[in-house]
Amino acid sequence: MKFEKKRATTKQEIPTASLPDIVFMLLLFFLVSSTLREVEVLVKFKLPEAKAIEKIENKRLVSYIWVGDDGRIQVDDNIVQVKDIQDIMYKKRENMPQVIVSLRVDRTSNMGVVTDIQQELRKAYCLRINYSASLKL
Numbered sequence: 001m002k003f004e005k006k007r008a009t010t011k012q013e014i015p016t017a018s019l020p021d022i023v024f025m026l027l028l029f030f031l032v033s034s035t036l037r038e039v040e041v042l043v044k045f046k047l048p049e050a051k052a053i054e055k056i057e058n059k060r061l062v063s064y065i066w067v068g069d070d071g072r073i074q075v076d077d078n079i080v081q082v083k084d085i086q087d088i089m090y091k092k093r094e095n096m097p098q099v100i101v102s103l104r105v106d107r108t109s110n111m112g113v114v115t116d117i118q119q120e121l122r123k124a125y126c127l128r129i130n131y132s133a134s135l136k137l
Contacts, residue, residue: 039076042066042079043070047133053135056130063101064101064102067106067117083120086123086124090124093124100129100130103117103132104132105131
C-alpha cells in the first residue's frame with residue numbers, strides 16, 4: 001500500500017474586495033491633511049540674504065505681505081495701497097489674535113515703503129512682525 005500526500009486545493013490569491021475602500025480612505029486622509037498654496041504672488045521680489053535665519057513653526061498663524069521691486073504691495077491675492085494695510089490687517093488680527101505678519105520685501109525696495117507698512121501695522125496692533133530672508137551660503 002502506497003500513501004499519497006493530499007495537496008491543498010486552495011488558491012493562493014490575495015483578497016482584493018476591500019482594496020477600493022482602503023484606497024478611498026488613503027485619498028481622503030491626504031486631502032484632509034495636506035495644505036494647498038492659498039495665495040498667488042503677483043509681485044516680483046528677490047529676498048535679501050542673511051547669515052542666520054529662523055523658521056516659523058506654526059505657518060497657520062502667518063499672514064504675508066509682499067513688496068515688489070517696483071514698490072507694489074500685495075496682501076493675500078490683492079494689490080493694495082499702504083493706507084489699506086491697517087484695515088486689512090486689523091480684520092485679520094480680530095480673526096486670529098496671534099497672527100504673525102511676515103514681510104517679504106524685495107532687496108532693492110525703498111526702505112520708506114517698509115517704514116510706512118510698519119507704521120500701518122502698528123496702527124492695526126499687529127506687533128508680531130517677521131522679515132523673510134534667504135540663507136546666505
